[in-house]
Amino acid sequence: MARLPREEWYDIARDVDWDLSYVDYDEVFPEWMSGTGKVPREAWAEWDEPYKVTYPEYVATQREKETGAYSVKAVLRKSRVFDQLDEGWKSVAKQHFGAVALVEDLAAYAELRMARFGLAPAWRNMAVFGALDETRHAQISLYFPHELLGRDPQYDWAHKAYHTSQWTVAAARATFDGMMMNPNVVDVAVQLPFTFETGFTNVQFVALAADALESGDINFANMISSIQTDEARHSQQGGPTLKILVEHDPRRAQWVIDKTFWVSARLFSVLTGPAMDYYTPLAMRKQSFKEFMLEWVAGQFADQLQDYGLKKPWYWDEFLAGLDTWHHGLHLGVWYWRPTVWWNPQGGVSPAERDWLREKYPDWEDRFGPIWDVIIGNINAGQAGLTLPATLPWLCSLCQLPVGTAGSPGNQRYPVRSYPLSYDGRTYHFCSRPCRQIWWEDRDTLHSPTVVDRVLAGEVQPPTVEGLLTWMGLTPEVRGTDAYGYRWARAYPPGDPGPAGDAGPAGDAGPAVTEPSNGGRPVPVNALFAGDFVTQLVTLQDTDTVDQAASRIAAQVVGRRVRSREAGLVVRLGGRVLPGELTVAAAGIGPLDSVDVSWDAGRVGER
Amino acid sequence: MAARRLKTWSALGQLGRLPGEYEIVTHALNYTTRPGRPSALASNPTTPANMWLLTYRDSSPLQAGDWLGFRDPDRLTYRAYVTMQDQQETVVAGVLDEYGPARHDASLPSWWLEVLAALFTPTRFPVHALQMTSAYLGYLAPSSYITNCAVFGTGDLLRRVSLVAYRTRQLAEATDSAIGRTERARWQQDEAWQPARQALEKLLTAYDWGECFTAMNLVLRPTLDQILLHELAEAARDSGDELTWLLLSNLAADAARGIRWSTALARYAIEQRPENRDVLRRWADRWAPRAEAAAAGLGQLLSGVRPAGAAERAANSARHEVLDRAGLA
Ligand SMILES: [Fe+2]
Ligand SMILES: [Fe+2]
Numbered sequence: 010m011a012r013l014p015r016e017e018w019y020d021i022a023r024d025v026d027w028d029l030s031y032v033d034y035d036e037v038f039p040e041w042m043s044g045t046g047k048v049p050r051e052a053w054a055e056w057d058e059p060y061k062v063t064y065p066e067y068v069a070t071q072r073e074k075e076t077g078a079y080s081v082k083a084v085l086r087k088s089r090v091f092d093q094l095d096e097g098w099k100s101v102a103k104q105h106f107g108a109v110a111l112v113e114d115l116a117a118y119a120e121l122r123m124a125r126f127g128l129a130p131a132w133r134n135m136a137v138f139g140a141l142d143e144t145r146h147a148q149i150s151l152y153f154p155h156e157l158l159g160r161d162p163q164y165d166w167a168h169k170a171y172h173t174s175q176w177t178v179a180a181a182r183a184t185f186d187g188m189m190m191n192p193n194v195v196d197v198a199v200q201l202p203f204t205f206e207t208g209f210t211n212v213q214f215v216a217l218a219a220d221a222l223e224s225g226d227i228n229f230a231n232m233i234s235s236i237q238t239d240e241a242r243h244s245q246q247g248g249p250t251l252k253i254l255v256e257h258d259p260r261r262a263q264w265v266i267d268k269t270f271w272v273s274a275r276l277f278s279v280l281t282g283p284a285m286d287y288y289t290p291l292a293m294r295k296q297s298f299k300e301f302m303l304e305w306v307a308g309q310f311a312d313q314l315q316d317y318g319l320k321k322p323w324y325w326d327e328f329l330a331g332l333d334t335w336h337h338g339l340h341l342g343v344w345y346w347r348p349t350v351w352w353n354p355q356g357g358v359s360p361a362e363r364d365w366l367r368e369k370y371p372d373w374e375d376r377f378g379p380i381w382d383v384i385i386g387n388i389n390a391g392q393a394g395l396t397l398p399a400t401l402p403w404l405c406s407l408c409q410l411p412v413g414t415a416g417s418p419g420n421q422r423y424p425v426r427s428y429p430l431s432y433d434g435r436t437y438h439f440c441s442r443p444c445r446q447i448w449w450e451d452r453d454t455l456h457s458p459t460v461v462d463r464v465l466a467g468e469v470q471p472p473t474v475e476g477l478l479t480w481m482g483l484t485p486e487v488r489g490t491d492a493y494g495y496r497w498a499r500a501y502p503p504g505d506p507g508p509a510g511d512a513g514p515a516g517d518a519g520p521a522v523t524e525p526s527n528g529g530r531p532v533p534v535n536a537l538f539a540g541d542f543v544t545q546l547v548t549l550q551d552t553d554t555v556d557q558a559a560s561r562i563a564a565q566v567v568g569r570r571v572r573s574r575e576a577g578l579v580v581r582l583g584g585r586v587l588p589g590e591l592t593v594a595a596a597g598i599g600p601l602d603s604v605d606v607s608w609d610a611g612r613v614g615e616r
Numbered sequence: 617m618a619a620r621r622l623k624t625w626s627a628l629g630q631l632g633r634l635p636g637e638y639e640i641v642t643h644a645l646n647y648t649t650r651p652g653r654p655s656a657l658a659s660n661p662t663t664p665a666n667m668w669l670l671t672y673r674d675s676s677p678l679q680a681g682d683w684l685g686f687r688d689p690d691r692l693t694y695r696a697y698v699t700m701q702d703q704q705e706t707v708v709a710g711v712l713d714e715y716g717p718a719r720h721d722a723s724l725p726s727w728w729l730e731v732l733a734a735l736f737t738p739t740r741f742p743v744h745a746l747q748m749t750s751a752y753l754g755y756l757a758p759s760s761y762i763t764n765c766a767v768f769g770t771g772d773l774l775r776r777v778s779l780v781a782y783r784t785r786q787l788a789e790a791t792d793s794a795i796g797r798t799e800r801a802r803w804q805q806d807e808a809w810q811p812a813r814q815a816l817e818k819l820l821t822a823y824d825w826g827e828c829f830t831a832m833n834l835v836l837r838p839t840l841d842q843i844l845l846h847e848l849a850e851a852a853r854d855s856g857d858e859l860t861w862l863l864l865s866n867l868a869a870d871a872a873r874g875i876r877w878s879t880a881l882a883r884y885a886i887e888q889r890p891e892n893r894d895v896l897r898r899w900a901d902r903w904a905p906r907a908e909a910a911a912a913g914l915g916q917l918l919s920g921v922r923p924a925g926a927a928e929r930a931a932n933s934a935r936h937e938v939l940d941r942a943g944l945a
Contacts, residue, residue, distance in 0.1 A: 012709060013785060021796075022781035025744035027804055031814040036821045041664040064771075064778040065709070068702040075695040114645040114760065117767065124751035124770065133748060137774045140754065144767050145694040148641035155640050158622040168625040171647035179658065182647070186657040190648065191665045457658040 015063055022063075023131040026054075042126040044193025048257040055253060056129030060245045067138055071145070071239075078149060078235045085228050091157065096492040097355030098224040098293070099161075101284040104352045105217065105233075106154045106167035108177070108280050112185050113146035119189035119197050123246065126194045132246060139202075139243040146236050153232050163487045166351035173482030176349060176460045177279060180409035183457045184272045191454050195250060196265050203247025204269040206240050208310045213281050214240065216301045220285065223293035255317050266314070267322040268447045274306075274328055275335070275408040275415070275444070282336020283343060286366070287357030288492070297369040299332040307332075324443040330423060331415060333370055337377050338414035338425075338542045345384075345570070346398045347489035348478055354489055358385070359497035376417040380542060380570045382506035387569070388498040395509075398474060400565050402543040403427065403535045404459035405440035407448040412535065413543035415441035427535055427544055427603045436601040438535050438544070461546055465533055465601075510573025528552050532593055532600050538566035539607035547604075549593050555580050556589035558598070562606045579609035638691040644684055645760035649673075668823075673756045677895045678826030680888035683759035688877045697768045701775065708779065708866055715859040717783075721790035727920065728855045729793035731848075734802060735917040736860065737784045737795050739844055740777045741803040745816040747773035749832050756825035765877045772870035779863060808916045811909035812840060818906065830899040833878035834942055835935060839907040841871045842934035843914045847927040851918055875938055882942035897944050907935055 029037060034050075045053070062070075120139035127133045154167040170178050188200040214237040221230035254262045285298040296304075307329060311321050322328070344354045358366070358381045366373045387395040402411035416423035427438040428445045432452075439445035448455060460481070464472055469480045478488060529552030536547040545565055549558045559578035567573050580587045580596075582604055587596040598604060627644050628635050635643070648656040648669065655661035656669040692700075724732075750773055754766035788796025803809050815836055822828045845868045852860035885892040915928030939945055 012712065013782060018782045018785035021784050022740065022778045025740050025777065027741055027800060029817055030804070031817040032821050037817070041668070064775045065702075065705040068698045068705055071698040072695075072702040075698060079695065111645055111647050115647070117763070118646070118648075118755050121751045121755040121763075121767070121770070125748050125755065130744065133744075133751075134774060134777075137747065137751065137770050140751065140767050141694070141698075141771050144764060147645055148694045151641050151645075152637065155624070158624065162622050165622055165626050168627060168644070172627065172644070172650045182658040186648075186659055190657050191659050191663055452660075454659050454663045456660050458654070 015061060015066070019061060019063065023134055025130045038126060038128060040193070042122065042193055043128055044195040045128060046195070046258055046261060048195070048253060050128065052253050052257060053128035053132075056132050056249045058131055058135050058245055058249060060242055062138065062242065067141070071141075074235050074238065075145070075149075078231055081231045082153065082228055086156070090225060090227065091160070094226055095224060095290045095293075096353060097288040097290055097357070098221075098226060100352040100355060100492050101217065101220070101224075101288045102154070102226065102229050103161075103163050103166065104280060104284060104288075104350075105213070105229075106150060106164065107170035107351055108181055109213075110147055110150035110154075110167050111171040112181065113143050113150055115185055115189055116201065117143035117147065119143075119201050120243070122190075123194045123197060127198075128195075132198075132250065135243065135246050139246060142239040142243050145239065149232055149236065153228060162484075163351050163353070166487060169482065170351065174460065174463070175351070175481040175483065176404065176409070177343075179457075179460055180279070180404075181276060183407075183409050183455070184276050186457075187272070187455050188269055192265075195254060198246050198250035199254060199262060199265045200269040201247070202244040203251050204266050204310075205273055206244035207247055207313065208270060208306055209273050209277055210237070210240050210244075211305050211309075213277070215305065216281065216285060216296070216298075219295045220289045220293060223295060224290060251317055255319065259319065262317075263319050263322075264450075266319065267324075268451065270310070270322055271324060271328070271443050271447060272408055274331070275410055275440075277302075278331070278335040278414075279339040279343065279410055283340035283354065283357075286336065286369075287340050287344075287362075288355045291362050291365055294365075298336055299369065302332050303329075327423065327441070327443065333372060334376065334417035334420065334423065335414060337366075337370070337373060338417055339410060341377060341380060341542055342402060342411045342414060344491070345396065346402070347491065348397065348474075349481065349483065350489040351483065351487050352489055353492040355492040356384075356495070356497045359500045361500075362497065372417075372420075376419050377542070379540070379572070380418070383509040383568070383570055383572055385498045385501055386506045386509050388495045389501065389503065393495065395569050400474075400545045400547060401461055401464065401477070403438055403546055404461045405444050406437040406459060406462075407439055407444035407455065409457075409459045410440060411543040412438050412440045413537070413541070415444070418540055418542055425537060425542055425544070427537070429535075429603055436603075438601075438603070464546070509568045509571075529594075532598060534598060534600070534602050534604045536562040536565075536604045536606065538562055538571060539605070540571040541566045542570070544603070549598065549604075551592065551594040551598075553593045554589060555587045555591050555593065555596050555598075558593050558604070559589070559606050562604065574608050576608040576610050578606055581605040581607070636691070638688075638693050641693055642688075642761055642764055646758075646763060649683075649758055669756070672823045673758055673825050676758075676824050676826045678824075678829075678885060678892055680758075680885055680892070682888065684761065685888070686759060686761045686881055686884045688761060688765050689880050690873055690876060692764070692768055697771070701771070704866060704869070705775075708863065711859065711862045711866070715862075717786045717859065718790050720859050721787050724791065724857055725855075726793065728852075728857060729787070729791055729795065731851065731855075731917065731921060732787065732857075732860065733794045733798060734806070734808070735844070735848055735914065737780060737787065738799040738802045738806075738809065740780045740784070740799065742812060742816050742840070742844075743773055743777050743780065745820060746832065746837065747777060749816075749819055749822075749828060752823075753825065753828050753832065756823075756828065758825065762881060765874075765881075769870075769874050772874070775870065776867050779867065783860075783863070808913045811906070811913040815903075815906035815910050826895065827899045829878070829881070830896050831903040833874060834882060834896070834938055834944070835900055835903040835907050836910070837871065838875065838935045838938040839911050839931045840914070841868070842931040843911060843918070843927050845871055846934075847918055847922060847930055851921040855921060875941070879938060879941040879943075882944065886943050893944065896942070900939055900944055904935070908932060 117140045120136045124133050124136035154164045157164045214233045218230045218234045282298045384396050412427045413425040416425050430437045529550035532549045532551050535544050537544040547562050559580045655666050657666050750770040754763045757763040822831050845864050849861045849864035911928045911931035918927045
């Protein structure tokens, strides 16, 4: 006898709400967790998942997928595929495992929260599959890299990353906790399955699967394609929730989407952007990050918003403009600060790669070319030490990524600068107006100290780059180095680009993260040197003259990322030029101020 | 200098032996429990979600030096779980085919159909309540080893609701009974169900993870499942309803697995900190009267098919046996 078709009994399994008699409704579904807000309780009865699946169907499909994924792995185990993989590509995989494996597990808690506090039984049932799926993703994302541990200790970070305070992890934790764990479940459904999974994980999984296949990493491609098939199913929890929310509270729906989309876009620019446009070997790249984002994220997501009667986020133009710059700045930052990551970033700016970048991003050369030329010149002059960090970039108080990387050098519209905000007696710095605005609206939940804040609070001892690396959990053998040992830079003709000039007195990596060595009181400032791509934490002394302060700041940039010039320096605070002979204290420079230093052609020779 | 080759995660390195797949994919996954964290979540420590985790998880009276030492006796991984449950679903499909429900169900006497209408088909409601609570336990558990047991357990409960829904539809079609029309009313109004409903509604608000675990897995489930799975199954077999007997027996294997890890976790907690015995016992004592009342109520629904008081007694002794296995006798 044939089994009953699903439609015959499916509705009975999700018709399981009843009227509570012995406890209050609000006790079982507290507003903090369930988050109905302006939506009348009865409205949730309409919740209907578009993609229906039963338990027997679920276990049958999933068993088949698991068998498939693990048997491909078993077959490849004895092959030499891994040894033949490009080092740049391996970095994509290492970065992905570290950034993703334990977030998959976090997503299981988000699903469990919906399975408990969701206001419709159909939703709660779907979330049970979601929790099982995410458990799968965490497990498969750990089992695959585990066998590579013996070959390369950086794979340890697939498991270790989220147990540390490494800075990209701190950024990701702030983003994901804010998306999955902090909000009530209505907001979780709009943020996680709708905005993040529907909007973004397509990029990470579809794009990387394509690049992985091209790069010959069949194992990785197999794993993430298999994961993506689950995502496609459980991300369907977002739509029905959003539909009900839009009907009763469109403003809340719009806000929750807007803020999530922005921080997700920022995070993807540090993870997926460099992976696609720099680490993946040139010959293997299918599409540029921008092309992919335009097609899969910007295009599809904007259409979806319209289908739900929502608008594009208010910052849409800024986001689109950012596809040309954000990930280039972030790649430069990750590469320059490479000892702070657990993978080996591929510089990715050989002459041939540079041609590709210029073709895909016509403004790339003007904006980032000059900095890379200084770096290439240093490498080829045997001064690779100048391409290593002695400071910390200032980190945005919302997205926790370097301030400056939401703009670019030579960019009138979105320059390299901080967007500060004074609140409650201190100054907070942001990478962009949207980050600042989101923080302002939701600071009671979203505020979380950045690595820079923790350095300033004295948590990192000693407060040097070495002390910071240890504090972030980066043991010497996993600290990132250039994936190709600078092979890409050596492809330039000798002497072209030429040397960057005098690197200045602090050119050797001194403890610039730290307090000044002697004398006055430390004044940590957020310093920008004109032409650089980030702002940095530089600690001045209140007894320094403004000219000395300018030199301290210049020493971290000139000859390292900005070519030296025969010119003096000028310091500005809030747009106002400060006299060079005044002390820092007398000039009014205080802790956490934004200080700008630039060349002053009128003061040639004084330096 | 070549770094020493890692054989497993650095976090698992102190095991002193090579971990198996189960540990590789289960160990220390929940970063919100990592040592040295400023707060569970990277956000203002006083957000409702942070306060919730602080109050109901991190400050629970049930404490252990190291929750990461606990192991599921079944060492279930996701792939082992879906493989096992797909096999069980195949068994269930085979049973359903073999009994050709239409003919089998039509042959059931009306007095027995009334028992099913009273005690079997309404269970989609209480089992859904357990499914919700089990999901909550997974969210609040202090280690991923415990969470994963709860996640698979939540899956089991959705399986059970699904099978009950499926049978509800079949029985409704094949018979003239009340099945398919009266489940919610029985659950909400039938006197015999009310103590169980009261216990489960209260369970939904037992937010301390340790109390939630104790109340559900060591007290209420052993009691309720003894009636809803075992006693009802025996009665079904005695009444010629082999199909119900076989299906419930299949579901009982899931419940038995739940008891295995739950009793192991209680013993582990006591091993970690002897004071935990009193903590667990206090909760068990608080919930036992609710379980007893539920057993007394549901036992009535079997009064025509089981000796007087037998189901209730069996339910209470099932609970005692579980508490005994948990080291709480
Ligand atoms: Fe996932
Ligand atoms: Fe930002």
